[in-house]
Amino acid sequence: MTVDPLLSLFAHETEATPVDLTRLRARVRAAESKSAASSVMSWLGLPGTLAVGGLLAAAATAIVVLPGMSAPDPLALSFADGAAAGVEVAPGVVMTADGAGELSGTETAPRLAWASGAVDISVEPGAGLDVQVATDEATVRVVGTVFRVERDALGTTVSVSRGKVAVECVDQDERFVPAEQSITCLPTSAAGLLGRAQALPPGTEAVLAAVEAGLASAPDSAIQTELSALRVDHLAHTQQFDAAIAAAERHLAVPEMGRRAEVARIGATLAYQRDACGSVSPFLSELPDEELAASALSACQDRNATGE
């Protein structure tokens, strides 16, 4: 029997990669450590005294990630959510982390994949170190400097205290950021842009820009639904009523879109305010309370008939 190609694709897309396994290992250890510190020592494959006296003591929440259960590699380090102060991850490279990420690479070329939160990095100048930090939005390359990489829902912000770093935002050219300056790389994925739009102060123009960019690249109907509903809500709250009604109509015109009742309520309210009963009926038909919708529709039809 030939396996359905859709299932083959599904198998491939859901395969566990080494990065996934590293993350899961770290999560299990972190969860287990909450209930039994001794279990963590054992899971790490380290003698308790070494682990306590060494790296773990310096970085409270930094967890050594071992390739399988073999000897520890000093540059395989996972920062779980939390704070780790002044960890010398390689000669001449000191990191203070408050967030989550994974370090790999070699002593002279450390590579930090930073997932969330902030990390301050100090690199000794002139030591021939090639340090790189990557997030979903940016790659930061540095030779001798002090800088901070912060990743949150708004994007990745690189702030340079001393020296100079090269930052390459996704889909953009590399730019140099000198001391005392910072740069923010915006999310590029639909999910990231949705996160940015939700994290921005409501009512600002940047919200709409993030929503529109997200809608342009949204591959997923769930994300598209959220972005489109957010657009309606944003336009209504910034009193762009015509645009909000049009956005609500566009939302409801796509059968796959969710949050229909919520969008329909906004659309119906605005349409009624603008045109009385004139353009309210398409929205009423989307309301989940059919009785209420039918009675509102009937009232509108009566008004139209009597010319009110």
Added chain:
Amino acid sequence: MHEADPNDEREEALRSVGRSPAPRDWDAVRRGDRLAINALCENWLPTVLQWCRRLAGPRIDADQAAQEVFIVVLRRVHTVHRAEQLPSWMFAVTRRVLAQHRRRAWVRKWIPGEAPDIADPRADPSRHTERRQTARQVQAILEQMPEDLRAVLVLCDVEGRTDPEAADILGLKVGTAKSRLRRARQRFKELCIRNGLAPHQRGGK
């Protein structure tokens, strides 16, 4: 003299993942030996994570579920009597954890303001968008299938296990597993058509 082929070694390593441990290792696990249990967990990491991803619906955080499975394994695996029972025990734990998550997700969806789907924690979702989107559609279709059909389809047609292997994991007779697999394939096909997975999408590059 036959030299070891790295591909053969890799295949062998893949085959050994998620299998029962050797008797000596199993004795150590039964005694509660931490290193032996850790080694066993390490061996099962990919299998359990993949089970969680493949059996969980779009509203469940598969990574979180896998983590919870291993917390149970670390604490309870020494209570499993025989090594041969390990795959079915591991699968049963995974199913129980996923069932708990499914119940929580069911409750969550009635709470206003909750996100409907769990974001994929892996690399940038804009990459390989089409394949990822198709995979999510397949996941949604699997979620619509009865749990027993979904399980046998995932074990046999997604993971490539034989009928006897799947029967062993599911605690079924081989004949039952075979007939269930036939029904699962038929149901999956029907749901694909009903959900508009068009023929041109059925290969995904």
